[in-house]
Amino acid sequence: MTARALISVPKTAMRGEIVEIRAMTAHPMETGYRTGLNGTNIPRNIIRRFACTYDGEEVFSADLFPAISANPFIAFTLIATTSGTIEFVWTDDDGKTQTASADITVT
Amino acid sequence: MPNRRVVIGGAAASIATIALAAPHVHARTPPRVVVVGGGFAGASCARALRLIDRDLAVTLIEQNTNYIACPFSNAVLAGLRNIEAQSFGYGGFDGIEIVQGRVAAVDAEQHRVLLDDGSTIDYARLVLAPGIDPRFDALPGYDATAAEIMPHAWKAGPQTLLLRDQLRAMEDGGVVVISAPANPFRCPPGPYERASLIAHYLKTNKPRSKLIILDAKDGFSKQRLFEAAWRELYPGLIEWVPLSSGGRVTEVDPATRTLVTEFDSYRADVANVIPPQHAGRIAKSAGVADQTGWCPVDPVTFESRLRPGIHVIGDAAIGGAMPKSAFSANAQAKACAAALAALLREREPTPPKLINTCYSLVAPGYGISIAGVYQPRDGLLAEIEGAGGTSPLDAAAEVRELEAAYAEDWFRTITSEAFG
Numbered sequence: 460m461t462a463r464a465l466i467s468v469p470k471t472a473m474r475g476e477i478v479e480i481r482a483m484t485a486h487p488m489e490t491g492y493r494t495g496l497n498g499t500n501i502p503r504n505i506i507r508r509f510a511c512t513y514d515g516e517e518v519f520s521a522d523l524f525p526a527i528s529a530n531p532f533i534a535f536t537l538i539a540t541t542s543g544t545i546e547f548v549w550t551d552d553d554g555k556t557q558t559a560s561a562d563i564t565v566t
Numbered sequence: 567m568p569n570r571r572v573v574i575g576g577a578a579a580s581i582a583t584i585a586l587a588a589p590h591v592h593a594r595t596p597p598r599v600v601v602v603g604g605g606f607a608g609a610s611c612a613r614a615l616r617l618i619d620r621d622l623a624v625t626l627i628e629q630n631t632n633y634i635a636c637p638f639s640n641a642v643l644a645g646l647r648n649i650e651a652q653s654f655g656y657g658g659f660d661g662i663e664i665v666q667g668r669v670a671a672v673d674a675e676q677h678r679v680l681l682d683d684g685s686t687i688d689y690a691r692l693v694l695a696p697g698i699d700p701r702f703d704a705l706p707g708y709d710a711t712a713a714e715i716m717p718h719a720w721k722a723g724p725q726t727l728l729l730r731d732q733l734r735a736m737e738d739g740g741v742v743v744i745s746a747p748a749n750p751f752r753c754p755p756g757p758y759e760r761a762s763l764i765a766h767y768l769k770t771n772k773p774r775s776k777l778i779i780l781d782a783k784d785g786f787s788k789q790r791l792f793e794a795a796w797r798e799l800y801p802g803l804i805e806w807v808p809l810s811s812g813g814r815v816t817e818v819d820p821a822t823r824t825l826v827t828e829f830d831s832y833r834a835d836v837a838n839v840i841p842p843q844h845a846g847r848i849a850k851s852a853g854v855a856d857q858t859g860w861c862p863v864d865p866v867t868f869e870s871r872l873r874p875g876i877h878v879i880g881d882a883a884i885g886g887a888m889p890k891s892a893f894s895a896n897a898q899a900k901a902c903a904a905a906l907a908a909l910l911r912e913r914e915p916t917p918p919k920l921i922n923t924c925y926s927l928v929a930p931g932y933g934i935s936i937a938g939v940y941q942p943r944d945g946l947l948a949e950i951e952g953a954g955g956t957s958p959l960d961a962a963a964e965v966r967e968l969e970a971a972y973a974e975d976w977f978r979t980i981t982s983e984a985f986g
Contacts, residue, residue: 463811465811465812465828465829466829467828467829483828483829529810530784530809530810532828
């Protein structure tokens with residue numbers, strides 16, 4: 460897939476605190492409905508699924524569709540329960556994945 | 567769905583006709599056009615009105631004694647030009663009544679302008695050319711006080727000198743951060759010309775320094791030309807962070823000169839925050855700005871879609887495909903003046919063709935340009951395809967040098983047309 464993903468996870472949080480998580484990856488999100496210069500369809504190439512796990516457990520996921528813009532930006536909130544790793548996975552039409560992760564310390 | 571704009575436009579036209587009948591009945595005094603704002607749009611419009619119809623009475627209201635022009639002010643920042651060369655007075659406005667004052671309110675019903683000193687001026691038609699104001703409610707942490715620490719320098723004058731002096735005071739090895747806003751804003755190539763000329767200053771005087779552009783967009787005017795020039799002239803000095811790389815600034819902290827983006831934060835030695843903008847103050851209070859903060863207008867007459875009898879030109883207007891530039895402002899001013907002269911003589915205004923050219927300096931003696939031609943279509947100013955273009959990507963140095971000279975010539979021409 461693409462080379463670069465950007466994530467924003469607080470380094471620390473209080474137990475029970477609601478924290479905002481942001482994630483963006485560079486991706487063309489080609490719809491499959493556009494015509495190229497030679498008159499043929501540009502093949503569809505989108506991210507199908509985005510998922511976030513917190514300490515190994517999936518806490519947020521999203522199915523993406525062709526109407527979603529290039530470089531999709533996803534923001535959501537989590538309740539900080541335990542110190543651990545927050546991992547992000549983007550999966551595209553070809554099944555290729557892009558990953559990113561960050562640690563959070565909960566006190 | 568019925569087109570609401572068309573309905574409003576129709577109603578506006580008939581109300582305006584009734585209101586305009588009054589001067590003809592009462593007296594032989596010529597109809598008065600009042601122009602508010604003595605920048606490129608307002609000054610050009612006042613002078614064009616006098617040229618087109620000497621029988622019109624024209625009043626130009628401006629709060630400052632001098633106008634400080636934005637085009638070429640990036641050269642002032644880089645120490646290549648004196649601010650005095652940007653300053654223009656109102657001495658050469660023969661036959662035009664110049665009123666130095668600040669407009670407090672517009673009474674659209676009574677066709678009357680109220681000034682801060684309590685005086686009033688009646689108009690047959692009003693032209694508002696208030697330019698832009700920075701939006702101090704759009705970027706958390708960025709207000710008028712913050713602008714004294716992290717200047718926008720997007721209205722030329724003291725802000726320009728503040729940013730220039732900060733650059734001069736910065737030590738070699740410092741980091742300059744420019745925050746560029748999303749569209750629309752005044753002077754689309756401006757942030758990138760600014761980056762170029764600051765880079766020239768840094769390369770010449772403080773070569774260990776770095777410049778970062780944090781951008782709320784994924785593309786910008788003349789991008790390929792700018793990027794090619796940056797690679798050639800300033801390799802490794804300028805870093806452009808687009809929206810898709812997390813370039814959008816979401817918050818600033820003037821105390822630490824920090825710019826916060828969605829995924830990162832940047833500590834600057836010199837921070838130039840070019841914030842989101844809206845039409846100048848009076849547009850909102852006169853009721854001609856919509857929820858975007860800009861002013862919807864008829865593309866033939868520049869009459870407001872919201873208040874009949876009031877015309878809006880220049881950066882404050884929604885120009886459709888036309889960029890917010892001094893060239894556009896001057897072109898719109900002349901078209902608006904022609905339409906006003908026709909309307910006041912109860913003739914049908916002619917749809918205009920408008921031209922814009924934006925020159926940018928990438929370095930002294932290195933100019934690039936973009937040009938476009940526009941005409942009214944579907945209620946907006948639309949670009950005529952194939953009529954414009956940009957400088958060639960692979961031009962010789964002599965071409966760049968010529969374009970830099972053309973830019974100077976253009977500035978002399980447009981300022982003498984606007985200010986005499």
